[in-house]
Amino acid sequence: MLIDTPELTVHKPKFTERKYFVVLAFVTSLFLLWGIAMSLGDSLNKHFQNVLHISKVRSAYVQLSLFGAYAIMGIPAGLFMKRFGYKSGVLLGLSLYALGAFLFVPAANTTSFGLFRIALFILACGLATLETVAHPFVAALGDQRTSDQRINFSQSFNGLGGIIGPLIGGFFILRSGQEHSNDLVAVKHLYVIIGTVISLVAVAFSFIKVPSLNDPHVVALDAYATGSTDKAPVKLFQRKHFVFAAVAQLFNVAAQGGTWAYFINYGNDVMGLTTEKASYFFSFSIALMVLGRFIGTLLMRYWVRPNVLLSIFALCNIVMCVITAQHWGWVSFAALIAINFFFSIMFPTIFSLGLKDLGKHTEQGASFIVMGVVGGGLFPFLMGLIADKNVATAYYLPIICYIVIFVFGYHYPQLNSASRDNQ
Numbered sequence: 001m002l003i004d005t006p007e008l009t010v011h012k013p014k015f016t017e018r019k020y021f022v023v024l025a026f027v028t029s030l031f032l033l034w035g036i037a038m039s040l041g042d043s044l045n046k047h048f049q050n051v052l053h054i055s056k057v058r059s060a061y062v063q064l065s066l067f068g069a070y071a072i073m074g075i076p077a078g079l080f081m082k083r084f085g086y087k088s089g090v091l092l093g094l095s096l097y098a099l100g101a102f103l104f105v106p107a108a109n110t111t112s113f114g115l116f117r118i119a120l121f122i123l124a125c126g127l128a129t130l131e132t133v134a135h136p137f138v139a140a141l142g143d144q145r146t147s148d149q150r151i152n153f154s155q156s157f158n159g160l161g162g163i164i165g166p167l168i169g170g171f172f173i174l175r176s177g178q179e180h181s182n183d184l185v186a187v188k189h190l191y192v193i194i195g196t197v198i199s200l201v202a203v204a205f206s207f208i209k210v211p212s213l214n215d216p217h218v219v220a221l222d223a224y225a226t227g228s229t230d231k232a233p234v235k236l237f238q239r240k241h242f243v244f245a246a247v248a249q250l251f252n253v254a255a256q257g258g259t260w261a262y263f264i265n266y267g268n269d270v271m272g273l274t275t276e277k278a279s280y281f282f283s284f285s286i287a288l289m290v291l292g293r294f295i296g297t298l299l300m301r302y303w304v305r306p307n308v309l310l311s312i313f314a315l316c317n318i319v320m321c322v323i324t325a326q327h328w329g330w331v332s333f334a335a336l337i338a339i340n341f342f343f344s345i346m347f348p349t350i351f352s353l354g355l356k357d358l359g360k361h362t363e364q365g366a367s368f369i370v371m372g373v374v375g376g377g378l379f380p381f382l383m384g385l386i387a388d389k390n391v392a393t394a395y396y397l398p399i400i401c402y403i404v405i406f407v408f409g410y411h412y413p414q415l416n417s418a419s420r421d422n423q
Contacts, residue, residue: 012301015149016142019211024141026208028154030090030134033198034127035161036168037097039260039286041066041120043169044187046264046275051184052113056265056388060380063257065117067377069124070131070370077132078367086140087210089133094202096126101195108188119191132370135351136362148306148352152297155348159290163283170279236361236368241415245354248408249372252346255317255401257376258383259339262391266324269391271333285337292344300349310349311409313342314402321402324395332392339398346405353412375401 016024045062048054081089100123107115138154139147172190237243263285267278296313300306320342323335351369358365379397386394408415 013143013145015146020141023210026205027134027137028157030130031154031158032161034130035158036165037123037127039162039165040169043166043173043279045261047173057384060261060384061117063261063380064377065120066124067257067373069121070128070373073125073128074132074367074371077129078363081133082363086133086137089129090205091202093126093129093133094198096129097123098195098198100126101191104191105188108184111184128370132367136366139355148349149297149301151348151352152293152345156290156293159286159293162286162289166279166283170276236364240418241412242354242358242365244408244415245350246368246372248405249350249369250375251401251404252350253373254375254379255398256343258379258398261380262383262387262394265387265391266336285340289340289344292341296345306349307353307409307412309345311406313345314406314409316342317402318399321395321399325392327392
């Protein structure tokens, strides 16, 4: 049911409180910063193919280094956050981000793909830490009933970072005719700038005073989280909606990683575009993702339940993938671009739905859902095996992922109800 009058139109809770404005603005900026880093990885993917003369399949190690870090850093970041708090977690993430960026200097100097992967892995450990911390951080900055809206709003700026990343990559790394288009000097200079900016952001955040926070997921549902006095406490993995959310997030980021990894290749091989122009079209597709998040936030606030909108967008992307896999020229390319619009709300909505009603397990739950990002490092290998022969045909594979997401969204009310019935 799309319209839910009692919940969506009557006595709507506040988006956030005035006392949280500064902190929310700063934490939202973190979404922007890791969006830039993640989308730059796709420009590096193509540049390494050209400069280091590696295949599409081997270039997928770029995605594995980026997304694989989430599988390793997700739980440690959650434990660190629980022990030392949100602010310390943010500072740790920014420090690792900056360190990884600065390691691009020796990697470029030695022309070592292996060292580049190590630098990317350390940088991505910082991104995984930021992502583990930032989602429950944003959720804690107001009423739990509006956490979907806050996370989608903040994720919109992650999409903005996704626009900026390909623009930076296209101009500084992939632009034809520039002095360093066939070497790694531009890459080195760019990441020195990024590392410096991130270091300055970390210093600035260290001076920001974070108000005392009581995570609404924990406060409102502490009794639910621990169980009643006559029952054993319910464990995290007994909550079906959380378990399915973690699985859906794995497939969701798998679809994203594969789709993004070969977008520029699709522009080259299928559309005959230059690498630079293809990167600009990629940036435009990310702009549509930002638009989709803002529209999705409004729809969820006033008209459509988050899980229903998630299912609708998953169905739309199944159709877009089928069209993309055909060789219909600009029609297929337009469908590829449109995938990011419908992809827009998926990550934050799955994340938020998975955290609902977890009580004291919220931080631990966030860690496991973040670990699902490893899917973005695994799926490009599968797509790459097909893309080396026909990049368009490779876009049939993400359909599997969107089917899983559709099922999660469609059955979410029953899953959440089943979690409550365990009490």
